[in-house]
Amino acid sequence: MNRIGIDLGGTKIEGILTDENYQSITRKRIPTNQDEGYNSILKSITNLIQELVKESNNKVSIGVCTPGALSLSSGLIKNSNTQCLIGKDLQNDLKNILHYNVSIENDANCFALAEAKLGAGKNSNLVFGVIMGTGVGGGIIINGKIHHGRTNIAGEWGHHCLHNDGNSCYCGNKGCVETYISGPALEKQWSQISGLNQSLPEIIQNHDNPNFGSWKKLFLDNFALSLSNVVDILDPDMIILGGGLSNIDFLYDEGKNAVYDKVFSDMVNTPIVKNELGDSGGVFGACLLESY
Ligand SMILES: [Zn+2]
Numbered sequence: 001m002n003r004i005g006i007d008l009g010g011t012k013i014e015g016i017l018t019d020e021n022y023q024s025i026t027r028k029r030i031p032t033n034q035d036e037g038y039n040s041i042l043k044s045i046t047n048l049i050q051e052l053v054k055e056s057n058n059k060v061s062i063g064v065c066t067p068g069a070l071s072l073s074s075g076l077i078k079n080s081n082t083q084c085l086i087g088k089d090l091q092n093d094l095k096n097i098l099h100y101n102v103s104i105e106n107d108a109n110c111f112a113l114a115e116a117k118l119g120a121g122k123n124s125n126l127v128f129g130v131i132m133g134t135g136v137g138g139g140i141i142i143n144g145k146i147h148h149g150r151t152n153i154a155g156e157w158g159h160h161c162l163h164n165d166g167n168s169c170y171c172g173n174k175g176c177v178e179t180y181i182s183g184p185a186l187e188k189q190w191s192q193i194s195g196l197n198q199s200l201p202e203i204i205q206n207h208d209n210p211n212f213g214s215w216k217k218l219f220l221d222n223f224a225l226s227l228s229n230v231v232d233i234l235d236p237d238m239i240i241l242g243g244g245l246s247n248i249d250f251l252y253d254e255g256k257n258a259v260y261d262k263v264f265s266d267m268v269n270t271p272i273v274k275n276e277l278g279d280s281g282g283v284f285g286a287c288l289l290e291s292y
Helices: 038-054 090-098 107-118 183-194 200-205 212-234 254-262 278-288
Strands: 002-008 012-018 024-031 060-066 102-106 126-132 136-142 238-242 272-274
Touching: 002 038, 002 107, 002 278, 012 038, 012 278, 024 038, 038 060, 038 090, 060 090, 060 107, 060 278, 090 102, 102 107, 102 278, 107 126, 107 136, 107 238, 107 278, 126 212, 183 200, 183 212, 212 238, 212 254, 254 272
Parallel strands: 002 060, 060 102, 126 238, 238 272
Antiparallel strands: 002 012, 012 024, 126 136
16 A cells, blocks of 8 residues: 655645655645635645545555644644634545545644654654644654544643743633744744844854843743653653754753753653654655554
């Protein structure tokens, strides 16, 4: 059986066709066109899947990696930062158009699954995968399987409350992790501290700026507080960072030590490592989902 994985991102939709050993046969990438709404996204995904099916010389399984989680009660997408997907029944809509069963999983779970089985966490039993980019998310993999939890909310670390009465979040709560250590949140903090409107890569380059130290300290404090909570509860064998912010080198030494300082244990050595699959975590995670 060949496998098709689709990664539905905020700006691009990527599709991959692999053989049964997850070796790439073909790969395609198209823009998401979020402004054109849900029906346009649905059409783009179905076209992409149909093209990949045509190129397969074997039966296929199909998995889709999407921002947001599926509500266990309704099957509809919730908590998505691609907001036109919220309340939509993407899984059934795809099934009705394609006449194939399609597995759907949120992007953080797909990332964590891909890294745990094919990437940096290959020999670890309990992996916590973190996405830090435009949004912040997390996924828990136990013995090679996604841990969904009772109501499919396990690992939703981005909306864990970090500061009581803190920053307002689109989810309706205040103080969520995502409002402190996502790319946009960090750019906003930099602008407030330095008066400069710069992108995150520009800020990192600007490390000689006199305000850089206080920005970085705030960032590391929030990074450490949010991840040390995870270590205290899960005590994972490995934490793997993904998303754009995973390219920030100081997270793997100063960031890691800051986490260790806050963990409730006299012995902490949890590896905090960079992903190995890069941008491909989503499509490979989608390939790894079982069709049902
Ligand atoms: Zn939130």
